[in-house]
Amino acid sequence: MPPERLGFTDVVIDSDGILRRYLWYATFNRDSPCQTEMSLSLQLALHYLAAEGIDPKVTPEGEVQLGETTLRSLPGYAGNYSGTSNAGYQMLLDYRTPGDIAQRVTLKQILSDQFEPSWVKDRVVLIGVTAPSIEDDFRTPFSQDSNQTIEMRGVFIQAQMVSQILSAVKDGRQPLWVWSEWEEFFWIWAWGSLGGFLVLVCKRLFHWVGVGIANLVVLSGVCFLVFIQGWWIPLIPSALAFVATGMIVGYKRAVLVSCSVLGN
Structure with missing residues (x-):
């Protein structure tokens, strides 16, 4: 044959x-x-x-x-x-x-x-x-x-x-289909940067938690809508970058505030 x-x-x-x-x-x-x-x-x-x-x-x-x-x-x-x-x-x-x-x-x-x-x-x-x-x-x-x-x-x-x-x-x-590697990297970096930025502008922890949850809901919605259109973009890595960066920046800010109080 x-x-x-x-x-x-x-x-x-x-x-x-x-x-x-x-x-x-x-x-x-x-x-x-x-x-x-x-x-x-x-x-x-x-x-x-x-x-x-x-x-x-x-x-x-x-x-x-x-x-x-x-x-x-x-x-x-x-x-x-x-x-x-x-x-x-x-x-x-x-x-x-x-x-x-x-x-x-x-x-x-x-x-x-x-x-x-x-x-x-x-x-x-x-x-x-x-x-x-x-x-x-x-x-x-x-x-x-x-x-x-x-x-x-x-x-x-x-x-x-x-x-x-x-x-x-x-x-x-x-x-x-999926994005190119550099597009995925930029997308994850952008959400990580946003997580850190929100910690700096939110003065209280519960404010950041509320805004953070809202942004994660938006992220999930965007990924779902884009998926319906035939594109698979990273959700979990972006969410992890958002939360991890926010926690790291929040921890460093708390340490700086503590040092400032001790110095006074």
Whole structure:
């Protein structure tokens, strides 16, 4: 079978067992039985887009461009993934609601002709197994929203990945992305500086605590709103810098005041 008709289905699981990243391009060892460099979902998306005259191009930065959309690889410094494996080309998975991802048709419906041709015409069709006896389940961010262990079948994971690429190219749905390293550094530095500045202008401790809590709420809200727009910016490091700098500046100011009182 030619390589252009093959695709790997390997996934990258986070340390907590949740599937949040999408491995869409990788180079395997020569002795590996899998020699295709593209994931199944990427192959399906490329074939679908090729039929519409959209072919992949490589940017000067080495990223893949499809139409007006650039598929950027997740950098190694990104958030909680700093220092973890970033082998191959990875993206953050922007999950759709599981029930809305695609039309579902059973094999029984196909064999008994109980489906509409429009369900499959000019569409990407994925064939998979949903039987409980087959171990092909993955925990997703939706699994954390329930007291029960909710897992997603592999075929639906692939559907999520295909949908993400096609939505980005055809609908302009911004894939989840992160700032550059210097932008993240400036953002964290700015919030740390703000924490120290507020200590200097707030004369009483409870004033600083109240203003500090309000600013942390604003920080959380900004990060959430930006996340909805497709950008993942550092929340926890910024909050820690804000609180830590405020405490350090507050401690030094208290020491200076104590020394001044003793001197008098």
